[in-house]
Amino acid sequence: MIDLAIPDKTHDEERQGEALMLEPVVGKNNGRKLYIESYGCAMNFSDSEIVASILQDSGFETTKDFNNADVVFINTCSIRENAEVRVRNRLKEFKAAKTSNPGMIVGVLGCMAERLKSKFLEEEKLVDVVVGPDAYRDLPNLIDTVDGGQKAVNVLLSREETYADINPVRLNTNGINAFVSIMRGCDNMCSFCVVPFTRGRERSREPLSIVKECTDLFNAGYREVTLLGQNVDSYKYKAESPEPEVLNQDVKTTTFANLLEMVAQISPELRVRFSTSHPKDILDDVLYTIAKYDNICNYIHLPVQSGNSRVLELMNRTYDREWYMERVDAIRRIIPDCAISTDIITGFCTETEEEHQETLSMMDYVQYDFAYMFMYSERPGTLAAKRYADDIPEEVKARRLKEVIAKQQHYSHVNTQREVGKVQRVLIEGFSKKSDKDYAGRSDKNAMVIFPVDERYKPGQYANVLVERCTTATLIGHIVD
Numbered sequence: 001m002i003d004l005a006i007p008d009k010t011h012d013e014e015r016q017g018e019a020l021m022l023e024p025v026v027g028k029n030n031g032r033k034l035y036i037e038s039y040g041c042a043m044n045f046s047d048s049e050i051v052a053s054i055l056q057d058s059g060f061e062t063t064k065d066f067n068n069a070d071v072v073f074i075n076t077c078s079i080r081e082n083a084e085v086r087v088r089n090r091l092k093e094f095k096a097a098k099t100s101n102p103g104m105i106v107g108v109l110g111c112m113a114e115r116l117k118s119k120f121l122e123e124e125k126l127v128d129v130v131v132g133p134d135a136y137r138d139l140p141n142l143i144d145t146v147d148g149g150q151k152a153v154n155v156l157l158s159r160e161e162t163y164a165d166i167n168p169v170r171l172n173t174n175g176i177n178a179f180v181s182i183m184r185g186c187d188n189m190c191s192f193c194v195v196p197f198t199r200g201r202e203r204s205r206e207p208l209s210i211v212k213e214c215t216d217l218f219n220a221g222y223r224e225v226t227l228l229g230q231n232v233d234s235y236k237y238k239a240e241s242p243e244p245e246v247l248n249q250d251v252k253t254t255t256f257a258n259l260l261e262m263v264a265q266i267s268p269e270l271r272v273r274f275s276t277s278h279p280k281d282i283l284d285d286v287l288y289t290i291a292k293y294d295n296i297c298n299y300i301h302l303p304v305q306s307g308n309s310r311v312l313e314l315m316n317r318t319y320d321r322e323w324y325m326e327r328v329d330a331i332r333r334i335i336p337d338c339a340i341s342t343d344i345i346t347g348f349c350t351e352t353e354e355e356h357q358e359t360l361s362m363m364d365y366v367q368y369d370f371a372y373m374f375m376y377s378e379r380p381g382t383l384a385a386k387r388y389a390d391d392i393p394e395e396v397k398a399r400r401l402k403e404v405i406a407k408q409q410h411y412s413h414v415n416t417q418r419e420v421g422k423v424q425r426v427l428i429e430g431f432s433k434k435s436d437k438d439y440a441g442r443s444d445k446n447a448m449v450i451f452p453v454d455e456r457y458k459p460g461q462y463a464n465v466l467v468e469r470c471t472t473a474t475l476i477g478h479i480v481d
Helices: 042-057 081-097 111-123 136-147 195-199 207-219 256-264 284-292 309-314 321-334 353-366 383-387 394-418
Strands: 002-004 032-038 060-062 071-076 105-110 129-131 152-154 177-181 224-228 236-238 253-255 271-275 299-301 339-346 370-375 423-431 438-442 448-452 462-470 474-479
Touching: 032 042, 042 060, 042 071, 042 105, 042 136, 042 177, 042 224, 071 081, 071 111, 081 105, 081 111, 105 111, 105 136, 111 129, 111 195, 129 136, 136 152, 177 207, 207 224, 207 256, 224 256, 253 256, 256 271, 256 284, 284 321, 309 321, 321 353, 339 353, 339 394, 353 394, 370 394, 394 462, 423 448, 448 462
Parallel strands: 002 032, 032 060, 032 071, 071 105, 105 129, 129 152, 177 224, 224 271, 299 339, 339 370, 448 474
Antiparallel strands: 236 253, 423 438, 423 462, 438 448, 462 474
C-alpha cells in the first residue's frame, strides 16, 4: 500500500491528501510483505513507485496493512516542518507495531534521510534503515544488512542516477493518470529550500527512455502523463552522438520544449501535463509548444513565492517582480486561455507590511486559478537559516496568510465562474468522492469537473461536459454530444 499526501495540482511543496488504497502486487520470490507511505510531493510518490519496482524484483509483495508487513518504509518530505512532525509521529506508531512483530524492519526514505539519519537511528532509535533518494538500488543489500542484525544507511547523492532503466510499479490503480520523472535534483539554491541538499544536483533523464515509458503507459490504457522534475523547464539532455529520431541533425541538446513535443506526438489522445516550472526558465519556446499541441494542457504552475523584488532577492529566486509579470504576460499572449497556479510564502525573513501588500497586488495582477499558500517555516541547513533571522512573529505570518488565502478563494471562484456555460473536454478519472452516480475528471485547465454518469462513457475516456454551475474549486455540469 501507498498511503500518501496526494499532490493533485503540483509537486514542490508538502501536500495534505487522502489515503490511496491499493491492491497487492505479487512478488516473484519469497513473498515478504512491503508497506510504503509517501508524504509530500509528486516526486516522492514517483520515487515510491521506483522503490516498489526494485523490491518487487527482489521478491517482495505489497500490503495494505503495516501491521502485517515485514518491511515498512516511510518516504519523507522536508519542505515543511509539519511534514516532519507527521513523519515522527507515524514512526512512533510503526515502532509500537514492532512489539508484536519483532522482525519488522522500519526505514526512512527520501528527503529527511540524510539530514536526520543520526537522530532516527541513534538518538530516537525509531528506524533500522535510512536511505536517500539516489540510493534506492541499494535497498535489497541494505535490507540484508538489517536482517543480519545491523543498522543500515546509504544517503549518498549522485550526479548520474535517474533510474531511467527502471519500469516503475504503478501504484495509482485507476490506470488513467501516471507520473513520469524526467529529471532529478535542483541547482537553483533558493534560500528557503532544502531540496538541493536532500536531492542533489540537477541531472536530466535520457529522452528516448522518457518517450518509451510514456508510450508504454499509453499502450497500457493510460491517458494522461505528468512530467515531473523539481524544475522541469531546466530539463536539458546533451547526447554525445544525437540520434535522428531524438534530435534534429543540427541540434545536440534536447530541451524541455523538444521533450514536450516528443511526448505530445505519441498520440493526440494522450494528455500531457508537467510540473513544476521556475519563472526564470519558462521561455517562449515552451509556451509555443504548449500552444501548438491540443493535448498539452493549458495549465502552468508558476511559483511566485513573493510579489516583492527585495524579498525575492533574499529568497535567491533569481528573478524580480517585473520579470515574473513579463512571463505571465507572455503566457497570456501565447496561450490566451491558460490557467496559472502558484506557491506563496508569507512572513519570509524581514518581510515588511508594504512588501506583503505587493504579494497581494501580484495576486490581483495574475488572478491565479489555484495557489498553495504557506507561512514561512525555517528549515535547518538552508541558506536562509544560516543568513537571516526568522524575525516575523507567528501571529503576523498567520494574519498575512489568512489575507492571502481569502484573496485566492476570491479569484478561484471568479475563475470557475468564467467557465459556467462553456463546454469542457474532461478526462473521466472515476466516480465522484461523494456519489457513485457522478463521474469526476479534470479539464484541460486542471479544474475538477463533476457530472452525472452516462452509460455511454467509462473512466479513461474523454467527454464533453457543459458546465452549469460551480463552487470555488469545482465545475458541475452534464455530458453533451
